[in-house]
Each structure stands twice: as C-alpha cells, then as structure tokens.
Amino acid sequence: MSSNMISAEGKKRLQARYDELWEIERPRMVKNMADAAAEGDRSENAEYIYSKKRLREIDRELKHLGDRLKVVKVVYPPLNPTTVTFGCWVTYEDEEGEERCYQLVGPDEFDVNQGKISVDSPVGKALLGKKVDDEVVIRRPAGDLFVTILDISSTRPRK
Incomplete structure (x- = not known):
C-alpha cells in the first residue's frame, strides 16, 4: 500500500501528464485508428493494430493517473525541520x-x-x-x- 502524499510540484507533473495524454496523445491515436480503418482490412493493417494497442495503453495510464489525482494530498515540508519528514x-x-x-x-x-x-x-x-x-x-x-x-x-x- 503506497502513501497518498505528494509535493505540490509532483502533483503538477501528474496533472500535466494526464492533460497531455487526454488532450494530445489520445486524440492523435483515435485519429490514427480512424485513418487506418478507412483504408480497409483492419486485420492486416499494422497502423490500425498499433494505434488500437497504444490507445489501450493510454486509457490504462489515464485511469491510473485519474485515480491517483483523486486521492493524493499535497504536503509541504517544514521550513526548519528537526526530524526527518516528508519533503525533507x-x-x-x-x-x-x-x-x-x-x-x-x-x-x-x-x-x-x-x-x-x-x-x-x-x-x-x-x-x-x-x-x-x-x-x-x-x-x-x-x-x-x-x-x-x-x-x-x-x-x-x-x-
């Protein structure tokens, strides 16, 4: 079981990755699949098969990132720590x-x-x-x- 702590910078990076996948990568793969499907026989179309596989990978990562973004809590390190804590x-x-x-x-x-x-x-x-x-x-x-x-x-x- 992993903790749900994250730094503010770490949460920004997770959100940026989610946004990149949702707004750029996923639409590009959907378009690639549609273009490849329009060419005809999908069973032997390497571009269609690759795009479909990559789309599944993107959706899996989006689900993981979405689930994590819902539960992570931003934690800030103390300014003058005397004991080892998160962020130190x-x-x-x-x-x-x-x-x-x-x-x-x-x-x-x-x-x-x-x-x-x-x-x-x-x-x-x-x-x-x-x-x-x-x-x-x-x-x-x-x-x-x-x-x-x-x-x-x-x-x-x-x-």
Whole structure:
C-alpha cells in the first residue's frame, strides 16, 4: 500500500501528464485508428493494430493517473525541520564514510537519479522520524546498512 502524499510540484507533473495524454496523445491515436480503418482490412493493417494497442495503453495510464489525482494530498515540508519528514532533504554517511543526500517524496514522484526517494521505500521508512546524529539501520536484501544522519534540511544542500 503506497502513501497518498505528494509535493505540490509532483502533483503538477501528474496533472500535466494526464492533460497531455487526454488532450494530445489520445486524440492523435483515435485519429490514427480512424485513418487506418478507412483504408480497409483492419486485420492486416499494422497502423490500425498499433494505434488500437497504444490507445489501450493510454486509457490504462489515464485511469491510473485519474485515480491517483483523486486521492493524493499535497504536503509541504517544514521550513526548519528537526526530524526527518516528508519533503525533507536528508544527508547521511554510511559505514565506509560515503555521504548520500536524498529528498523524501511520495511514491508517484521518486527518481533516484535526481536524489528523490519514496517515503514508502525501505530507506525512506528507516529515515522517517530520525534526527541529526541518529544512527539508523536500513534493512536491505543485500544486508543491513548502518548510517548516521548528518543533516536535515527543507532545501537541497549545495555541494
């Protein structure tokens, strides 16, 4: 079960994706299907078959996005956090002295390459509620990882 928390920016991105699919992608596929159907035999018409398949994919994604947009709640991070909460940036150091910095976000907006991890992930769950200097055990399939929280911030720290 995933949480329904999302940042204001994340909700805007979900809505933009929904709007793009509904207003641009779906009408284009419907037109492609109609054009391909007008050519005759649909059973051997690759464009018709592709458009029909793509339309089903678009409709599936629209349903998913629509369902999520109905239940997500925008949550704003505290301005001066003292504990790890949704939206905070957390810097920690592992056993080898390597530092990592992540922002805790909702499941609809995580992107590890941008330093955004889900509050529902094992790392996110382990960090929630912790404070600076707390030692945290992150349970992973590869084995437990022991980290120490170095910083908690409402904005991304500069490198």
